[in-house]
Amino acid sequence: MTTHAPTTAFVLTAIGDDRPGLVAALAAAVDEHGGNWVDSQLALLAGKFAGIVQVDVPDERAQSFLDALSVLADEVGLDVEATAAGAPIDAAPHSALRLHLLGQDRTGMVREVSSALRSQGATIDGLRSWTREAPEGGGMLFEAEAEVRLPADADEDGVREALETIAAELMVELELDAPE
Template structure:
């Protein structure tokens, strides 16, 4: 018979100058306090390592874990902040998941325009990755983004498509909205 140990869930944000060992140091701190690394998104941006990590820890070890985090800044140069999350969070209502892909000439305001259209339809963004790259044959910079979005069950996918197509026309970008691969 297994005993259920209450867990405390934290979302950690971590940032530091890129160098070997940052993820290993954070993983060691989680493990040393009996924690479980649940989910993460890690990236290198402008020479900085940046990460978001969800960890679950036994409730009785949570305060010791939080007290140990400042040492990571001193030891390896990794600043870590912890926010209490909800372990085993369930969705409040059914949602329809869609994959969004955008490609077009880079210009300011693109992310704002797209996210405003998503918000207008009640969509939430579960994940977003964006980047710029040189266009072929010296055509300037291209902006590309991929997102996973969720619509509440009460919203219509066609209404979201129409809102995004209007924005795509104004921004002169290619925009696709499909079921996730």
């Protein structure tokens, strides 16, 4: 029987000017302290590398791990903040929707959609958005994809109605369906 040492879960946020080796440096710090890279989302935005990473580190090495993170800024130009992970997501029954939005770019779109979701008790588990040129010189388009979690007692039709109302006001195309 194998026993596992107690671990501390951290959520790391990292940002730095994009260049080769940033992920490798962060992964090395995790590995050198006996840590486990659990989950991550990494992206290149406006010339900056940005990421969020969940790691588990043995309790007895947690402080030395945090110390090692602080030197990554000087060594490779990666600023990393560590926060103790929160409680696991409530496993209560829920339903999920995948949202896709496309329309002319204008200010306030994310605010309007997220407010409509909040009004229905929905939680955004993931959101990716971007802009792109519209065909034939039609200006800029805004596009977003989101994974939305609804509480068990949520009225899915009510959520759809709230989002369709916003889509009509914003004059955007909105697709809602079950996640794949």
